[in-house]
Amino acid sequence: MTFRRISVLLTSLLLISGCSQRTPEQQFLHATTSQVIQPAYRDLAKQSQLLLATITEHCPTDDEASRTQWRNTMASWQRIQAIQFGPIRDLNLAWEIQFWPDKKNLVARKNRSLLQEEQAITLERLQKASVASRGLWSLEYLLFDAQTKTLSTPQRRCQLQAAAAENLASVTQQLSAAWDEKYAAVLTTPGETNDDFPASGNAIAAIIDSYLTHLEIIKGRKLAPALGINNRAKRSNPYLLESWRSQHSLTNLRLNLEALQRLMHQGGLEDFLMAKQQPELAAEINAHLQQLLEKLPTAEAGLFALINEQDVDAITAVYQQLPELIALFKRELPGKLDLQMGFNSNDGD
Amino acid sequence: MKRRQLLLGSGSVLAAGLLGMQQFAGQSATSGLLLSAYTTPEGKHFIAGVGRNGEDVFALEVPWRAHDSLALPGNQQALFFARRPGTRAYVVDLNRGTLQHTITSAPNRHFYGHGCVSVDGRHLFTTENNIDNSSGCIGIYDIRSGFKRLGEWHSHGIGPHQLALLNDGRTLAVANGGIQTHPERGRDKLNLDTMQPSLAYVDSESGTLIDAFLPPHHQQSIRHLAVAPDDSVVVAVQFQGDPDTLLPLAYQHAGEQQLQPLAEDEMIWQRHQQYTGSVCISDDGHRALLSSPRGGIVSAWDLRERKLLSIIKQRDGAGVAFDPNSREFALSNGQGQITSVGAADLMQNRQHSHYFAGRRWDNHMNYVSENHSSQNHSSQT
Numbered sequence: 001m002t003f004r005r006i007s008v009l010l011t012s013l014l015l016i017s018g019c020s021q022r023t024p025e026q027q028f029l030h031a032t033t034s035q036v037i038q039p040a041y042r043d044l045a046k047q048s049q050l051l052l053a054t055i056t057e058h059c060p061t062d063d064e065a066s067r068t069q070w071r072n073t074m075a076s077w078q079r080i081q082a083i084q085f086g087p088i089r090d091l092n093l094a095w096e097i098q099f100w101p102d103k104k105n106l107v108a109r110k111n112r113s114l115l116q117e118e119q120a121i122t123l124e125r126l127q128k129a130s131v132a133s134r135g136l137w138s139l140e141y142l143l144f145d146a147q148t149k150t151l152s153t154p155q156r157r158c159q160l161q162a163a164a165a166e167n168l169a170s171v172t173q174q175l176s177a178a179w180d181e182k183y184a185a186v187l188t189t190p191g192e193t194n195d196d197f198p199a200s201g202n203a204i205a206a207i208i209d210s211y212l213t214h215l216e217i218i219k220g221r222k223l224a225p226a227l228g229i230n231n232r233a234k235r236s237n238p239y240l241l242e243s244w245r246s247q248h249s250l251t252n253l254r255l256n257l258e259a260l261q262r263l264m265h266q267g268g269l270e271d272f273l274m275a276k277q278q279p280e281l282a283a284e285i286n287a288h289l290q291q292l293l294e295k296l297p298t299a300e301a302g303l304f305a306l307i308n309e310q311d312v313d314a315i316t317a318v319y320q321q322l323p324e325l326i327a328l329f330k331r332e333l334p335g336k337l338d339l340q341m342g343f344n345s346n347d348g349d
Numbered sequence: 350m351k352r353r354q355l356l357l358g359s360g361s362v363l364a365a366g367l368l369g370m371q372q373f374a375g376q377s378a379t380s381g382l383l384l385s386a387y388t389t390p391e392g393k394h395f396i397a398g399v400g401r402n403g404e405d406v407f408a409l410e411v412p413w414r415a416h417d418s419l420a421l422p423g424n425q426q427a428l429f430f431a432r433r434p435g436t437r438a439y440v441v442d443l444n445r446g447t448l449q450h451t452i453t454s455a456p457n458r459h460f461y462g463h464g465c466v467s468v469d470g471r472h473l474f475t476t477e478n479n480i481d482n483s484s485g486c487i488g489i490y491d492i493r494s495g496f497k498r499l500g501e502w503h504s505h506g507i508g509p510h511q512l513a514l515l516n517d518g519r520t521l522a523v524a525n526g527g528i529q530t531h532p533e534r535g536r537d538k539l540n541l542d543t544m545q546p547s548l549a550y551v552d553s554e555s556g557t558l559i560d561a562f563l564p565p566h567h568q569q570s571i572r573h574l575a576v577a578p579d580d581s582v583v584v585a586v587q588f589q590g591d592p593d594t595l596l597p598l599a600y601q602h603a604g605e606q607q608l609q610p611l612a613e614d615e616m617i618w619q620r621h622q623q624y625t626g627s628v629c630i631s632d633d634g635h636r637a638l639l640s641s642p643r644g645g646i647v648s649a650w651d652l653r654e655r656k657l658l659s660i661i662k663q664r665d666g667a668g669v670a671f672d673p674n675s676r677e678f679a680l681s682n683g684q685g686q687i688t689s690v691g692a693a694d695l696m697q698n699r700q701h702s703h704y705f706a707g708r709r710w711d712n713h714m715n716y717v718s719e720n721h722s723s724q725n726h727s728s729q730t
Contacts, residue, residue, distance in 0.1 A: 089645060090662055092620060101593050131616060195686070195697075196664060198704045202684050206664070340390065343683030343709040344642035344667035347536070348626050349416060349432055349462060349510075349572075 024275035025200040029188045031268030032207055038184055040080035040259075041176040047073040048172040051139070052165040059161055060154035066161070067143050067246070073168075074136055074248055078255035079262070082214035085206050086187065087178035095131045096171045099138065100242060101221055106132035107141050114160055115152040121159035123166050135171075139164050144245040205339040211263060212329040212341070218256055219322040222249070226307055227319060238307040247302040253318070257293050264289070278336045281328065288325040292318055382406055382443070383679055383687065384427055385668050385714040386415035389707050396429040396439055398446065398717075401672065401679075403687065403703030407446030413437050416462025417511070417713040421492065422470035424717050428452075432711075434459040434478065434532045440496070443717070452496045457481050458488065459532060462713075463511040466492070467553065468518035474553065476509035476523070477501065483529045483539075485509035487521065487551065502556030505549045507540070511573045515550075515580045520559060522582045523549045524571045528589070541589055546571045548584050548602060562608050566596055573627055577634035577652060584608065585625040585639055598625050599639050601655060611637075611655050620644050620660060626667035626712045629678065631692045638669045638678050638690075642712075647680055649695045659695045663688070668714030681710035 022030065047069070054069040077097060088094050099107055110133040119125060126134060142148055142161045149157070187206075190197035197203040221242075223229070226249075228236035241249040264270045264286060273282040297314040299306055306312060334341050382398040389395070396415050397408040413431040420427045425444060431437040436459050440450035454460055457480045464475035473490040485504030490496045504512075506525025513522050527546030529539040538544075545567055550559040564571060568590035575583050581603035588596060595618045597610035612618070622643035630637045630652065637650045640663065647661040647669060665683035672679060677689045677698055686702035687710070 085645070092616075092660075095616065095619070103593050192704045192706075193701045195688070195702050196662070198684055198686055198702070199706065202664070338390070340683065340709065342642065342665050343388070344626055344712050345624075345645075345665050345683070348624070348642055348667060348712050 023200070024272050025204060026188070027275075028268045028272035029190070029200065029203055029207075031266065031271070032263065033179075033184045033188050035266040035268070036259075036262055037080065037083055037187075038176075038179050040076070040083075041172070041179050044073070044076045044080060045169070045172040045176040047076040048165070048169040052162065052169045055158070055161045055165050059158035063143060070136070070139055070143050071246065071248060071251075074140075074243065074246070075251065075255055077136055078252045079259045081256065082211045082259060082263075084210050084213060086183045087175050091174065091178065093171050093175060095135065097135045097168065099132045099135055101225075101240075102132070102137065106130065107137045108145065108147075111138055111141050111148070111160070112151060115148060115156060121156060121163055123163050126160070126163040126167060134164055134167050136168065139168065140243065140245050201337075201339055204337065205334070205341050207263075208329060208333050208337075208339060209341045211260065212326065214256065215260075215322065215326045215329060218253065219319065219326065222253065223315065223319045223322075226303075227312060227316065229319065236307050236310070236312065238304040241303055241307070244304050247304055249303040250297065250299075253303075254293065254296055257289055257296070261286075261289050273336075276337060281332055281336055284332075285325070285328055288321065288328070292321055292325065295321065380674055380719055381672060382717045382719075383670055383672075383681075383714050384418040384420070384429070384717060385681055386411075386418070386429060386432075386711040387685075387705075387708040388414060388711065389709070395708075396441065397708075398427070398441075398443065399687070399703075399705070401675065401689075403705075407441070407443075409439075409441065409446075409448050411437075411439055411448075414711065415439065416711065417464070418715050419464055419466065420715065420717040421466060424719065427715075427717065428464060428473070430460050430462045430464055430475065433461045433536075434530065435462070436460065438464070438475070438496075450496065452490070455488070455498055455501075458486070458501075461508070461510050465513050465521070468514065472499070472553075474512060474514075474521060476504065476512055478508070478530070480532060483507060483531065485523075485525055487512065487523065487553075487556075502551060502553075503558075505551060505558040505561060506547045507544070508546075508570075510571075513574060513576045513582075514553065515576060515582075516578065517580075519553055521551045521553045522574055522576060523551055524574045524584055525549055525561075526570045526572050526587075527567070528570055538589065541568065544568060544570070544589065546586075548574065548582065548600075548608065562602055564596075564600065564608060566590060566594075569596060569598075573625065575628045575630040575637065577630050577637075578632070579603065579634055581634070581652070583611070583628050583630060583637050583652065585628040587625060588623040592623060595619055598623070598641075599628065599637075599650075601652065609655065611639075611650055612657055614657075617648070617657055620646055621648065627669045627714075629669040629671050631671050631676075631678070632673045636678075636692050636695075638680075640666050640669050640680070640712075642667045642683065647690075649690075661690060661695065661697075667712035668710055670714040670716040672716045672718075674718060679714060679716065681714045683709045685710065687714075 051069045051073045055066050058065040110130040190200045190203045225240040243249045270282045295318045394414045398406040413435040415429040416432040418429045427441045429439045436454040438452040442449040458477045461476040475488040477488045486501040489499045508526035508528040510526045511524045525547045527544035547561045549561040569586045571584045573585040586598045595615040598621050599611040600608035621641040624643040626640040640647045642665050647663045649658045668681035670679045676692045680688045685705045685708040688702040689698045
């Protein structure tokens with residue numbers, strides 16, 4: 001290759017990589033991937049590693065230190081919980097982090113038997129046990145449920161916590177590395193030879209669809225069952241909240257809504273809508289997010305206590321506004337951006 | 350039919366594709382056609398045949414979105430069925446790549462999107478809804494007299510979907526989905542609390558119910574099925590119940606008293622997200638592929654040991670066909686891709702998928718070879 005050719009090639013590469021040369025679609029994909037998804041997974045890996053370090057150092061003398069770091073790790077997870085495609089799905093890691101909803105109370109049952117059995121607790125033992133005994137929900141049970149202290153020795157409880165934290169650190173590191181080493185490039189370079197995303201519309205639809213599904217989960221799984229909506233008995237039940245043991249459910253909701261704001265701003269969805277001449281839609285999404293955050297109860301007691309005391313007006317108002325935001329993601333965004341949000345998966349036969 | 354005859358047919362739509370196909374004449378690994386319906390981003394519906402190298406052979410616009418297809422014996426013609434609650438089936442001349450005939454369902458009947466043909470090639474059986482009383486029926490048509498409707502049998506369930514003939518040439522295996530719908534209510538599901546799906550074996554000559562097998566849960570809608578050479582049947586399920594209840598989504602049946610789950614492990618079924626699209630069995634009966642567009646995967650199974658072999662990533666994947674010449678499965682998806690996967694190693698065989706811009710491949714794809722050997726037992730029929 002001649003010098004001239006190399007310099008032409010370099011110039012064109014520089015042009016391609018320069019932001020100004022990117023289409024609005026490419027800019028959105030790059031912004032969401034590099035400013036939202038990758039940093040969030042890196043943080044999750046970091047917080048999980050810190051959780052392991054805290055448990056190793058402080059169990060059993062200072063459980064509160066571990067609880068605080070568990071909250072940090074859970075907060076980190078809530079910021080990226082909406083992303084349910086890519087490595088988390090391809091490597092089948094979702095349950096390794098989150099075993100919830102847990103209607104059969106498997107997290108408690110599987111941990112109880114591990115705490116009471118004779119066999120030594122090691123990472124290998126835990127990895128052979130039920131997936132319900134791993135991940136953040138398992139650690140929540142071990143750190144926050146008073147029952148665990150009566151079931152076994154402090155030493156065994158600490159071994160189990162450490163094994164669960166070690167597994168979580170490893171899984172979240174694997175996820176973060178998979179994004180950094182491969183999947184970020186897959187998501188940001190759609191094209192005919194990209195087996196995951198043959199066109200940019202497919203990649204953008206994957207992102208929007210994932211956040212849409214998350215909004216539906218917030219409404220249908222995180223709120224409706226605990227509020228007794230849609231169930232036959234119409235009875236509220238705070239034990240159906242996402243993080244009832246740690247009283248973290250309200251914080252989770254706030255973090256989920258803030259994650260959507262992050263998608264709009266750092267993730268570039270707002271800029272993308274502007275570039276597509278859809279400023280009204282961008283403003284509408286921003287306004288809904290702002291209103292939902294303002295409507296979230298601020299009670300220190302948390303959602304568990306509010307539902308327990310039937311003080312549900314504020315959270316019911318949040319629930320009632322969610323369908324409007326969901327409709328924007330389900331119909332307006334795909335309509336205005338010409339996205340196909342799943343064909344066979346949407347209404348197959 | 351000889352390869353030449355298929356290649357040298359006339360017709361403008363076909364002509365463009367011929368050059369592409371001729372180029373590969375003689376390479377058995379790349380011969381034959383894949384049949385599938387697709388929809389464009391503008392919402393237009395097509396039925397199409399593409400070559401194994403990704404070349405277009407025919408693409409015909411049709412008024413109703415289509416579902417499954419089926420090559421008639423001799424592979425001169427293919428049928429495409431309108432998706433429920435459609436009332437049309439399209440007959441395509443594979444030599445010319447043209448629409449030859451349109452079958453209209455009987456009054457107060459609509460198609461469910463699937464059909465199969467008797468061994469002697471005389472009769473077409475289709476799954477239909479009796480709109481008068483919401484019962485399922487099997488329409489019987491005389492292929493040689495212009496698809497004249499001869500009558501119907503009861504499907505012995507509500508919402509019959511896919512059906513196939515066993516190798517005795519007489520017994521029909523019918524997937525009764527159990528879900529009641531009415532054309533006036535579109536695709537609304539009207540009986541989720543009381544639905545009762547089944548795998549029914551029906552005598553195609555008398556309409557008698559030979560036996561029926563119910564899934565463990567009454568909301569496990571049995572939609573699709575495939576028959577192996579040893580007559581064992583694999584059924585694919587769409588679960589209509591509580592989204593947190595994880596039950597098997599595929600069962601095998603080979604004469605047992607109950608349907609046998611392909612796996613018990615909830616973790617496997619969690620990946621299928623309560624929904625399967627197609628099931629397809631290799632011609633030796635050893636492998637089955639099960640698509641889950643909601644899970645974004647196709648799972649591959651060893652049927653002899655009822656064991657999961659691998660999970661193939663496939664965004665919005667639905668259609669699965671088996672090509673006995675190349676011994677590959679072909680997978681299609683709503684992103685316009687068709688991917689080949691080896692039946693033995695289950696690895697993607699070519700460097701990249703074939704991409705058809707602007708095509709959302711609909712569920713179900715079928716392979717048609719260019720000789721007389723039909724593939725009705727080896728894939729979706």
